[in-house]
Amino acid sequence: MFKKTGIATLEMIKEKFPSEERRNKGPYAIFECFQEIPCNPCHTSCRIKAVESIEEDINNIPDVNHDKCTGCSMCVSACPGLACFVIDETYSEDKFSLKIPYEFLPLPKEGDVVSALDREGNTVGTAEVLKVQDHERFDHTNVITLALSKEFIYSVRNIKVDGE
Numbered sequence: 078m079f080k081k082t083g084i085a086t087l088e089m090i091k092e093k094f095p096s097e098e099r100r101n102k103g104p105y106a107i108f109e110c111f112q113e114i115p116c117n118p119c120h121t122s123c124r125i126k127a128v129e130s131i132e133e134d135i136n137n138i139p140d141v142n143h144d145k146c147t148g149c150s151m152c153v154s155a156c157p158g159l160a161c162f163v164i165d166e167t168y169s170e171d172k173f174s175l176k177i178p179y180e181f182l183p184l185p186k187e188g189d190v191v192s193a194l195d196r197e198g199n200t201v202g203t204a205e206v207l208k209v210q211d212h213e214r215f216d217h218t219n220v221i222t223l224a225l226s227k228e229f230i231y232s233v234r235n236i237k238v239d240g241e
């Protein structure tokens with residue numbers, strides 16, 4: 078199922094994405110969480126109860142009902158596994174926005190151009206920082222909003238800030 082490194086394959090990632098129609102409507106959550114573990118902050122943080130599979134059983138793999146999800150990003154900050162992201166493909170013609178959980182210091186600043194990393198930590202391009210919401214906003218992990226070329230939609234999930 079996983080690569081030898083424990084990193085999810087492209088096929089596994091693509092299975093988490095909603096329909097093309099939903100992707101064209103606005104922001105949606107992606108949970109890169111693949112194992113049955115007793116964990117539920119993604120569910121408890123979601124005010125509209127879009128994570129229905131965990132409502133049934135805390136051990137279930139979280140599954141977002143994308144018809145309900147508004148892309149609010151509360152789950153991005155709440156997930157202890159840093160496995161929740163919010164993608165908005167309607168950001169522009171050639172770029173998407175990506176909300177990521179971020180626990181390193183220093184935090185980037187809005188307007189910064191930072192290194193865009195894939196799941197293995199390789200630098201694959203650059204990202205523009207659109208918004209920085211620190212943990213006081215959500216009471217959990219900082220959330221960084223990025224603008225990225227659409228070629229990175231399945232690959233980039235982290236950043237490197239100069240000075241780290």
Ligand code: SF4
Binds near residue numbers: 150163
């Ligand atoms: S982005 Fe908001 S609405 Fe969507 S699953 Fe996360 S908490 Fe729920």
Ligand code: SF4
Binds near residue numbers: 139
């Ligand atoms: S909170 Fe995060 S790690 Fe826990 S079940 Fe939800 S997505 Fe997985």
